[in-house]
Amino acid sequence: MGDEPLRITGIDGGAGGIRVVADDVLMLGVLCRGVGAELDEVGVAGALAGAVLAVEATAVLAPATALLAGAALQRSALGPHSPIVVGGGARVLGNALVTAASGYDLTEAANVALWDAGDAVGLVVSVKDVLTDPAGASVAVAHAYAAEVMRAGEPLDPQDAADRWAAAHAGELEHRINGAAVLAAPGVAGARLGQGEDVLGEHASWAPVAVVAHAAAPLWVDGEPVVGVTGPATVGSAPTRTADVVRGLAATNEREDGTIAVRRITSRQDGVERQAVLVDVPGTDAWSLPGDETDQVRDLGGNVGLLGGDATAYARGVEAAVVASGVPKDVPIALAGHSQGGMAAVVAADRLRGQGYRVTHVVAVAAPIAHLRQPRGVTTLALDGDRDVVTKLDGRPNGDRARRVTVRFDSGLEGTGPNHDLRTYARAADEADDLAATDPSLARVVTEMRDAGVLTSGGTSASMETVHVRITADRGR
Structure with missing residues (x-):
């Protein structure tokens, strides 16, 4: 048993996650663009502009009234709250929101690529270190074994020590597993495509481990x-x-x-x-x-x-x-x-x-x-x-x-x-x-x-x- 009580270390996804916020921003952006398009489609701005011209044409009958009505219609057609300005502003805002949400997706894809690349490089470096310095690798293993024995406070056989080390370094092993899959996946995927076979199972999304496992x-x-x-x-x-x-x-x-x-x-x-x-x-x-x-x-x-x-x-x-x-x-x-x-x-x-x-x-x-x-x-x-x-x-x-x-x-x-x-x-x-x-x-x-x-x-x-x-x-x- 460890000394620490069980504790929650993080909660990802769901209603409180960034993904939901990005989806909401994207939806709002699409709606804003739609509002701008609808204002253009119904021709509200054009209708108001036509009304301005009609009022001006009747100015000879009632000059003062026509002047006031024309000014009001011009403000409606071209002022800060006119359909032209509101529609254009909605489109600009919508495009900005869609771009921001899409930027999150691009950032997420870049982070995944960096994760994969880092894991692959890390595994290559580890293997290289073992091959070029086997004596040093043996010393590192001995030190890790001694550390587990000291943590346990009692003698451990090598299998027990390895089991305890694996649990303590589960996150590191995750990177090593992914690194191996990243290195193997291109060759595996190429071979399967060459044989006209699927690269992934029908319920998988793209992941290097899934590619290798589907082939095995x-x-x-x-x-x-x-x-x-x-x-x-x-x-x-x-x-x-x-x-x-x-x-x-x-x-x-x-x-x-x-x-x-x-x-x-x-x-x-x-x-x-x-x-x-x-x-x-x-x-x-x-x-x-x-x-x-x-x-x-x-x-x-x-x-x-x-x-x-x-x-x-x-x-x-x-x-x-x-x-x-x-x-x-x-x-x-x-x-x-x-x-x-x-x-x-x-x-x-x-x-x-x-x-x-x-x-x-x-x-x-x-x-x-x-x-x-x-x-x-x-x-x-x-x-x-x-x-x-x-x-x-x-x-x-x-x-x-x-x-x-x-x-x-x-x-x-x-x-x-x-x-x-x-x-x-x-x-x-x-x-x-x-x-x-x-x-x-x-x-x-x-x-x-x-x-x-x-x-x-x-x-x-x-x-x-x-x-x-x-x-x-x-x-x-």
Whole structure:
């Protein structure tokens, strides 16, 4: 155990993020340009100018009145508040706002490019140092081992020391992973394009890690999902906080390999009964190497496929379980996934939305999802441990996105296992729930989940019926 208590180190994206402000500025700019265009289109300015000429033509009949009317119309047509000036000003302001918002996007793209370039250079320099000075590298490793032993205050075998070092340097490893992918991605992408194959999985956005993982995924036989209900339905308390969602996910994780939970939540609000569905999607069960074709659907191959943006057998199995459970398409659905399950939840959410289901939220716990496309109309709450190496496997942070809120935290724990454990993430969710009272991004997510009926209010009449479903992989053996 570390000396530090768990603490939130940052909240990115969502209502309080820069992305939302940039989107709002862009929308305002487009509206301003539209106002200017509409003023021109209806010809208000031209009509007023014509009226000025008409008044002047009648001046012989009433010179004084015509003079006053003409002056007023001229002010309306050409003055500071005339349609000509207002329309032109709206267009100028609109163009400036659109340029400012576009500048944010260009800056963001430049920062990503610098991140990739820096990671690639850093990795090259590190490898060069090892090759040119192996003795110095060995001394550095020995010093790192000694430092971990001193921090632990007890003897450590090399594997334990390496495990503790990895957790303490998870951010550095994220850069190394991305650097390796940046160096490999151009060659991998070129080879696949030359063979007429896709460079990325259908659910991935551009990321070097996704390119490499998509190319490696066929080393494993993914197979087809087989879905079956296990045991009778059970009834329990509905979640009131996101921490309850994480603890429920932890309970599902303790069940038989491949098991997920489909939870139907019933509550009453303002005298009206509401229905919602929460799906638990746990993480990896097996670390199978290529050729180990078992029926385990949550294996290493599934991780690689999801890192490549593929709709793996696990993700498709989650989708199939929701469809088979008979959930009406207008009922709000949230998916909560841990590790590989977090990636599978994002992909399944995208696929279910494509079928017309009302998926509203994904809670991604300890999951590397930066490379995955955010499903349209879905809000993701991601919990990312600063010391959790698994969340760094995508090679970059989740970034600032309007519909993806990332809560970063330092657990104060040593070792990769404790930092990836769902009990650690439940503690982080407790802290995030408390911060939702003051943070605009968290407040928006929690409020939306409560409005959807996925979270219920304390004291509200609510219940939750849970059906457990086991997903296995048919690999055609």
